[in-house]
Amino acid sequence: MELLIVGGGHASVALFERARAWQQRGVSVTLLSDHPYLYYSGMVPEYLGGVYSSDEVRIDLKGWCQQTGVTWHQGRAVRMDPTARTVTTAYGSTISYDVAVIDIGASNPPPPPGAKEALVSTKPMHKIERLEAWLRTLPERTSPQHLVVAGGGAAGTELGLNIQARIQRTAPRQCTVSVVEPADRLIPSFPEGASQQVANLFAEAGGRLYTGRRVQHRTPTHAVLNDGTRLPCTQLVWATGSVGSPFWQRTPFSCTDSGFVKVIDSLQIPSAPRVFAAGDCAAVGGYTDLPRIGVHAVKQGPLLADNVDRMLQHLQDGKPPERAYQSAGLRAFKPYSVAPLILSTGTASGLWRAGSIWWMRPAALRMKHLVDLRWMNRYRLPDENTWPAWQAAHARCAQDSAR
Numbered sequence: 001m002e003l004l005i006v007g008g009g010h011a012s013v014a015l016f017e018r019a020r021a022w023q024q025r026g027v028s029v030t031l032l033s034d035h036p037y038l039y040y041s042g043m044v045p046e047y048l049g050g051v052y053s054s055d056e057v058r059i060d061l062k063g064w065c066q067q068t069g070v071t072w073h074q075g076r077a078v079r080m081d082p083t084a085r086t087v088t089t090a091y092g093s094t095i096s097y098d099v100a101v102i103d104i105g106a107s108n109p110p111p112p113p114g115a116k117e118a119l120v121s122t123k124p125m126h127k128i129e130r131l132e133a134w135l136r137t138l139p140e141r142t143s144p145q146h147l148v149v150a151g152g153g154a155a156g157t158e159l160g161l162n163i164q165a166r167i168q169r170t171a172p173r174q175c176t177v178s179v180v181e182p183a184d185r186l187i188p189s190f191p192e193g194a195s196q197q198v199a200n201l202f203a204e205a206g207g208r209l210y211t212g213r214r215v216q217h218r219t220p221t222h223a224v225l226n227d228g229t230r231l232p233c234t235q236l237v238w239a240t241g242s243v244g245s246p247f248w249q250r251t252p253f254s255c256t257d258s259g260f261v262k263v264i265d266s267l268q269i270p271s272a273p274r275v276f277a278a279g280d281c282a283a284v285g286g287y288t289d290l291p292r293i294g295v296h297a298v299k300q301g302p303l304l305a306d307n308v309d310r311m312l313q314h315l316q317d318g319k320p321p322e323r324a325y326q327s328a329g330l331r332a333f334k335p336y337s338v339a340p341l342i343l344s345t346g347t348a349s350g351l352w353r354a355g356s357i358w359w360m361r362p363a364a365l366r367m368k369h370l371v372d373l374r375w376m377n378r379y380r381l382p383d384e385n386t387w388p389a390w391q392a393a394h395a396r397c398a399q400d401s402a403r
Ligand SMILES: Cc1cc2nc3c(=O)[nH]c(=O)nc-3n(C[C@H](O)[C@H](O)[C@H](O)COP(=O)(O)OP(=O)(O)OC[C@H]3O[C@@H](n4cnc5c(N)ncnc54)[C@H](O)[C@@H]3O)c2cc1C
Pocket: 006, 007, 008, 009, 010, 011, 012, 032, 033, 034, 035, 037, 038, 039, 041, 042, 043, 044, 045, 075, 076, 077, 078, 103, 104, 105, 106, 122, 123, 124, 125, 126, 155, 156, 158, 159, 239, 245, 247, 278, 279, 280, 281, 292, 293, 294, 295, 296, 297, 341, 342
């Protein structure tokens, strides 16, 4: 019996914890991902803000495979054939499966003309390493630099605030930071008061905000907005929301208008019950409008692991996959009715928000650090001495927050 995990995102890392038990039951497990590390999105803005190191914010997927006997395969999945039960990679190799889990995240909507090669995209998340490398060189640069973040949703705003804070500390006269948001305010999905406070923080730190406009194209020196405004731009970050991965277009599965694959509440693809899809890439039954946030992906993790476990058992018992939902008792995913989010702001305070309730306090940032470090700690490699690393990171966060 072969289990293939494609992507290894925030939802499917929960499967690692079962990998050994599955192998003992005769299941061979393979992970196919296009990058050896999974970057934990909750900590990435503060990583770029200089609070965390790269090893603190990423899970070593390849290392986990080595530790747990899972076959590691680095490559990009480009096609899936549910009849032959195979996934094909960009290099043309074909991997077969009895049960597959697809957790490949979302993509950013396409960038403007002239920008494709010259921008840093936030999806997949490992692309931000290019931005970190550029930020490290800022203090040595002699010419003025200009960072433009396209998209002032939660991700773009959190990136803008944290990068601005780092630049203030390390290269204050070296670089400007601008955020461009098509709506009339930052983080339009948040309550208005919260947007206003965040916009004030950004302005006080020296950030420049352009609302009601979008980046239309890029020249070698400027980002040009749709109203003709020309922003000097040496680095363009593309944080413009989520659409489905192009992968799904090369499958026969039914997708939403935004390109996310449709799954039932057990996270199975209805026409291919051996295939589970989870995280940002999947649109679940009655919850197709759920925001694409890691909170939902992480909540799906344990349920996904349970359902895959039951499906494997069901097939090993010689039963048909179509019947698994009822007879193997697969569980149904129910999202949080109100998903809480905490944003770091590049200051000593975090912004906590659930529905229409929000507050900005140092306690919110401390809570965020604890939640994030605890989650990451689960996925440190088993032989890592995690507790001192955890304490050190926590102490450093507390110091940074107090600045
Ligand atoms: C800057 C930023 C900050 C964010 N902060 C938060 C936050 O604080 N809280 C929150 O709840 N959400 C946050 N989000 C959203 C969060 O990142 C996503 O919801 C979450 O990552 C979704 O996880 P996932 O399981 O769908 O897959 P992902 O974690 O996106 O992982 C997908 C994996 O699949 C790999 N992959 C992609 N395509 C292929 C392919 N074709 N073949 C093989 N491998 C592939 C990728 O390299 C990646 O490792 C943030 C997003 C951004 C951009």
